[in-house]
Amino acid sequence: MTQEPEASEAFKLYRQYLGLSQSELADEMGVTATSVSRWETSTVPISPYSQAMMHIKALVEKKLQVEVRKCLRQIKPDLTIGEFEGLFGLPSAAFRRDRDKKLYIGHVQILEHHDHTIHYSLTDQQWLAIGEDGRGRELSSTFLKTLRHNTRPSRKATK
Numbered sequence: 326m327t328q329e330p331e332a333s334e335a336f337k338l339y340r341q342y343l344g345l346s347q348s349e350l351a352d353e354m355g356v357t358a359t360s361v362s363r364w365e366t367s368t369v370p371i372s373p374y375s376q377a378m379m380h381i382k383a384l385v386e387k388k389l390q391v392e393v394r395k396c397l398r399q400i401k402p403d404l405t406i407g408e409f410e411g412l413f414g415l416p417s418a419a420f421r422r423d424r425d426k427k428l429y430i431g432h433v434q435i436l437e438h439h440d441h442t443i444h445y446s447l448t449d450q451q452w453l454a455i456g457e458d459g460r461g462r463e464l465s466s467t468f469l470k471t472l473r474h475n476t477r478p479s480r481k482a483t484k
Contacts, residue, residue: 329420330428332373337365338447339381339418342430343388354380382418389416389431393443396452400466412436413443424459 330338340350340361347361354361354377363369364377371378393416397404414434421429421444429444441454441462453461454468462468 331367332371332378333365333367335373335420336361336371336378336381338420338428338430339385340365342445342447343381343384350381353384385418385430386416389418389433389445392445393431393433393452396464397469400464401469404469421455423455423461427461429453429455429461 329335340347343350345353347365348358351358351361356377360369360377364371393413394409397409397413412435414436416431416433418430419432421432421442423429428447430447431443431445433443435441435443435454441456443452443454443464444461445452446461452464454464455461
């Protein structure tokens with residue numbers, strides 16, 4: 326279930342996820358706070374493909390990457406960057422609703438594991454793995470152990 330919010334609502338949700346005021350986001354983007362306000366209220370429509378939307382999505386994806394690594398490091402402190410990069414794809418700023426219509430931001434693909442993807446709950450402010458059935462599952466060390474890790478052959482083995 327993707328059910329993306331309208332562009333103006335998505336823009337506002339992105340700003341709120343970033344923890345920025347309209348004025349702070351405007352400074353970050355090099356626009357006026359009035360422009361941000363108009364985009365969020367649809368006074369001036371914003372295209373999902375506009376430069377402003379692409380800019381805020383890039384900011385969100387950067388924060389998502391930092392936050393998901395931080396979350397996983399708390400669950401599994403010995404998770405190395407190499408293991409992380411071997412297990413998880415780069416996050417996207419996509420929205421998703423679970424089967425209970427709860428809205429999530431971010432989509433992190435678990436490589437070689439197609440049963441779940443990782444999303445951030447805007448309501449609960451926590452990371453969850455959402456399965457194909459639309460149910461959220463707590464990210465835990467037990468869950469991480471269930472993942473099939475895609476191991477690459479060592480260089481010595483290929484020579």
